[in-house]
Amino acid sequence: MPHSTNKELIFAIMVGTAGISLLVLWYQKVRKPRTAMSLPKLFSLDHTFASTTLQDKTYNGQGTPAIFQRRQLQILEKLNELLTNMEELKEEIRFLKETIPKLEEYIQDELGGKITVHRISPQHRARKRRVTVVQSSATSNSSEEAESEGGYITANTDTEEPSVSVPAAFSTRIEELKLAVLLQKVDHLRMTESGKMESFELLCDHKEKFRDEIEFVWRFARAYGDMFELSTDTQEKKQYANIGKTLGEKAITRAPMNGHCHLWYAVLCGYVSQFEGIQNKINYGYRFKEHLDIAIQLLPEEPFLYYLNGRYCYTVSKLSWIEKKMAAALFGRMPSSTIQEALHNFLKAEEIHPGYSLLNYTYLAKCYVDLEENQSAWKFCNLALLLPTVTKEDKEAQTEVKAIIKSLKRVLDIEGDRIPEECC
Missing domain, CATH: 1.25.40 (Serine Threonine Protein Phosphatase 5, Tetratricopeptide repeat)
Structure with a gap:
């Protein structure tokens, strides 16, 4: 390449670079803060710089500066598109912030009426993780150890959902609705043996969220009783009974006037007694009867209580x-x-x-x-x-x-x- 041609090429590149630099300075000066939404004019940059492109082409018949300018122009167009999308996103976020308080009022109005909850068809999922947790703690001797090993106190950190900042009243209302739906679903699932297992899994999934809700606690104790009945392994049955009894104790302590708490505590005492010696077996028998009588006073129209009381009377009548x-x-x-x-x-x-x-x-x-x-x-x-x-x-x-x-x-x-x- 001749020496003069090299000089022309270098000069053309310098001119093109200077032109782009001036363009950027002009763009920053003209662009107003937070007005990227008003920059669609940059989409017509081809027309604005048409004359500049024609002038630069005269420096080199091969069009090298023009190629650089076109690339820079494409970059600017992409930059403007990105800024425009960001402004649109900000606008959507602002709209959501304005809508959430209105959504709270709407949901509260809806909840003021009758709520109909449709039952979801149970799809049993065999979750080996929970079974392993229960089996690994089968050697626990105390009720406290059983509760910890069984996974009720231990935090469930398998999945963490990101927290969303919403008004306190709105959050409380939604949480109550979710609890009501959960309780209704686990009650319906207990109609079959597979449903009882599904119910137990659902309660395990929500134990950290609703661990302080008494309606949740006594149902969780009941679910451990269901698992006791379904299990065929002696150590598993013992573990289920002990954990359930511990939950039952927590329930009757916190809600002494709740008949369901006394009912399932009595049932789980009966289950635990099956693994005890004669003295503890008799002791649990007295405890069973004591809490069964309390439950009958609090729930006089519950047929299951009279069936259990009949079983107790029948067994005692057969004692030697x-x-x-x-x-x-x-x-x-x-x-x-x-x-x-x-x-x-x-x-x-x-x-x-x-x-x-x-x-x-x-x-x-x-x-x-x-x-x-x-x-x-x-x-x-x-x-x-x-x-x-x-x-x-x-x-x-x-x-x-x-x-x-x-x-x-x-x-x-x-x-x-x-x-x-x-x-x-």
Whole structure:
């Protein structure tokens, strides 16, 4: 390349660079603060600098300065587009800030009416993480250790949601709505065994958020009782019972006038007693009865309470004389009950809720067999077989009912065609 041509090229580059620098200075001077939204004129920079481009082309027939200018022009256009988008984003944020307070008023107005919550179809998810946590703490001896190991006190930090700053009243209102929806859902899910597992998982997911809500706490204790029933591993069952009992203790301490707290604490005491020696077993039996009676006073229309009370009376009526004497020696009083008292409670449950459960019908039949009222026993056996078997306990009860029917058939000499086919 000739020496003169090199000089021309260098000079042209310097002129182009100077032109771009002047353009940037002019752009910064003309642009007003916070008015990037008014800069769409920069999109027509091709026209503004058309003359400059033509002049620069005269320095080099190959158009090298023009290429640089076009690239710089593209950069400026992209810069302006970015600034414009930023201003649009700021405008949207400002709009949201103005809208949130209005949204609060709207939701409060909506909540003033009737709220209808639709049940979501349960989709069971086997979460090995929680099962592992429970199993790893199976060697815990104290209730306090069980609570910590079971994961109720330990923070759930698997996922963290970013916090959004909203008015306090708005935040409180939304939290109450979420709690109500959660409680309604876990109550509905308990209709099946898989639903009970799903319910337990939901409560585990929300334990940190609602750990101080008493309606949440007693349901969490109940869920541990459900898991006790579903589990087939002895150590797992013991762990579920201990953690649930600890939650039940927390519930009755904080809400002594809540009947559900006393109900599920009593149930979990019964579960824990299955792993204790004779002295603690009797002690838990007294504790079970004490809190069951309190729950009946607070929830007089709950059929499950009368079924449980009937079970207690039936069990005590079957205790041997030696077992009753041992209880009296250990605790100063002898437990006493009769088949008639048990029957009264089972009938009360049936009165409140006809067809309440297959188990209730089974115990009604057993009471009538013990009282030698075989026709009544036969009646409730047949009623029991009309109900579906949902849980493992239902299946066991159905087997027992079939055995009672065969026994009654021999006693009453009932014709075979009167016995339901499923009993034969």
